[in-house]
Amino acid sequence: MRALVSNLALFAALAALAAGPAGAEQDMLLGADMASPAMTRAEVSRADIEAMIAGAAGRPIDLSNKALSGLDLSGLDLRGANLRTARLNRASLRGTDLSGANLEQSWFLKADLSGAKLVGARMFGITAREANLSGADLSRSVPIGDFRGAIMSGAILADLKGGADIKNQSMGLMRTVFVSVNLSGANLRGADLGRARLDFADLRGADLTGAVLMGADLSGADLTGATVAGAEFRNADVGGARLLGLKGEDRALGWAERVNAERAIARRAD
Structure with a gap:
């Protein structure tokens, strides 16, 4: 039954990630019973996982498809762990090392990952709405998933791979969802x-130096005081965005090719 719930939720999540703006938020949780034990409870304890780590003698442990919601896993060494399709809703992973972990199609709704290490983590199809990732290190990670409403203040997202793969026709519309993050x-x-x-x-x-924002939806976003030198803005939608006090604006790429630039909130020349 848990596998069926997970598969239904996964299908809905991936369909939503590939959907247009109107459907991306509405359908993400469609098909998942968020009140079910599979989504709200844990089938193992922290002590069980600590024993698994000790027994693995430095090798990555396998927690794929496990119900781990609500657990305190803070500070654990889960480098390279397989957490594919695992449910960690409202779990505490403060300072946990998840570098290189497989978090694909996993659930982290309202989880606390503040200060966690997710360097190079694979997060294709992840659902992390309203998760706390403040101060977390997601550098070189692949966060193709739903982070709507998450807290990532002060986080490190350098060199992350969150862009849509337009070369892959079947997956070309899969994208990172940082709506209201x-x-x-x-x-x-x-x-x-x-x-x-x-x-x-x-x-x-935020420091957006050299970031690729081509075709991104930045409508209504607040970039006040952000550094944008070398950032690619071609075809980025900035309608209603606050573009005040930008640093390196004169070195931004594709700046003249932004969409809805006339509707952005920018400092006007006298």
């Missing part, structure tokens, strides 16, 4: 967010 002060240097959804995101003071 708090990315204030985040390090997004060199991040690939091509065609990503960043509408209404808080990017105040």
Whole structure:
């Protein structure tokens, strides 16, 4: 039964990620019973997982498809762990090392990952709405999933791979969903967010140096004081976005090719 619930939820999640803006948020949780034990409870304890780590003698452990919601897994060494399709809703992973972990199609609704290490983690199809990732290190990760309403203030997202793969016709519309995400002060240097959804995101003071934002939805986003030198804005929708006090604006790429630039909130020349 757990596998059936997971598969139904996964199908809905992937369909939503590939959907247009109108359906991406509405359908993400369709087909999943969020009140079921599979989504709200844990089938093992922290002590069980600590025993698995000890017994693995440094090898990555396998927690794929496990119900781990609500567990305190803070500070554990889960480098390279297989957490594919696992449910960790409202779990605490503060300071946990998940570098190189497989988090594909996993669930982290309202989970606490503040200060966690997710360097190079694979997050294709992840659902992490309203998760706390403040100060987390997601550099070189692949967060193709739903992070709507998450907190990523001060997080490191340098060189992450969150852009849509337009060369793959079957998966070309899969994208990172950072709708209404708090990315204030985040390090997004060199991040690939091509065609990503960043509408209404808080990017105040963020470092977007060299980031790829081509075709991204930045409508309603707040980029006040952000650094944009070398960032690619071609075809990015900035309608209603706050573009005040930008640093390196004169070195941004594709700046003249933004969409809805006349509707952005920018400082006008006297």
